[in-house]
Amino acid sequence: MAGWLLLMRGALCEYQYSRHTYGPYGLSTGRPSALALGQLRSYLYVKAFVFYDASAGGHIVVLIHNPFGQLSFARLGDDKWTWLPQHSFFHDCIYKDGLLYAVTSQGKILAFNLRGPVVTTELIMDIAKDILYENIYIVQAPCGGLLQVWRTQEASQYVEDAGPATHLTNTRDIKIFKVETTSEKLVGIDSLDDHVLLLGHNQTLCLSVEEYPHLKANHAYFTDDCKLYLFGWKNNRRDIGIYDLANNTCEELVSPQPWSNWPNPIWITPSLTKL
Template identity: 75%
Template sequence: MNRTKHYSCENIYIVEAPSGGLLQVWRAHESSEYVEDADPATDVTNTRNIKIYKVDTTTEKHVEINSLENHVLLLGHNETLCLSAEEYPHLKANHTYFTDDYEEYLFGWNNNRRDIGIFDLANNSCEELVSPQLWSNWPTPIWITPSLTRL
């Protein structure tokens, strides 16, 4: 499927939509200003935007959606999930929880601040998930997948 970018996008994820279709999620980062001789640990990357598109595999097009309604996205290096906020009441509906999966940091530098947070899709803003922010790359932050069966 051909894709076009409306802005700089470093990560693209595919996730199953609550309706059973596919969603394409675009995540854009912004980095602190590059200084040639600076310690790499001073380079900080933050998620600045998340856009979600519903994928129509028949027409090979995608349409931007502005709300997940009563659902939650989890984005990260190990897995991408879309969950019901009703089944997981501790998670905020219409929000995206993300862990750092910026490749340069995952495989290169050990002492950079991690980009971990919650993105509010209603007002395009981020809040911290972990405070203070973590500064170590090892191990890579991952989501622990909840059991989807009810007890």
């Protein structure tokens, strides 16, 4: 960590931050860069979530941020973020029954109790994988439990003479696992039956086609959320489509695909009763 963003006499100072220059053990291999605010937001903030907790009297905002994919949160009325230290490399979160479940790049799941004056932490599942190339998601299953989702993206080979627009990413595989909390194991499942997944740079969703009849059952709808690609190639086509979980094939969401490159498209399910 190179420093903090400071507020001095109403002026926001520049922030020194080591970008994505990490070695094999998570250590920075490059010198820190001084970034203005307009640049900083492209590197500091990774993913934001807004959860509603009726028993807590309002909303909770959770932020995955750099350095190293850490977690911070703020309750309604807070005047500062609460940092959740000693853990890093988070990919996704879900808020369920008063607990914040967060999954790391290696499939490790932690549960944070945010309701009390002191945040407590419980290990739900230890490291599930060693390879770090998938995007990892966590979502509530139709039965009420937890699902862990692994999404593999492939990058096309960059051809310098062809220009940066030829550098693309594409989803190749999506695997779904049921989280067995008692045995701390992941059990693979091959069907969501009459449900669908919505994956991307947003809160991961598992929806029923009975409530959303225009969606295809047993499919995963995805948008691009490869962090390095999003911020490094802002003007390029995004990885958007529909993945058939039955036969492991992809199709376009809309043809031809709209040029929705920046800001990156996300999925939302607005609730008029909570606005």
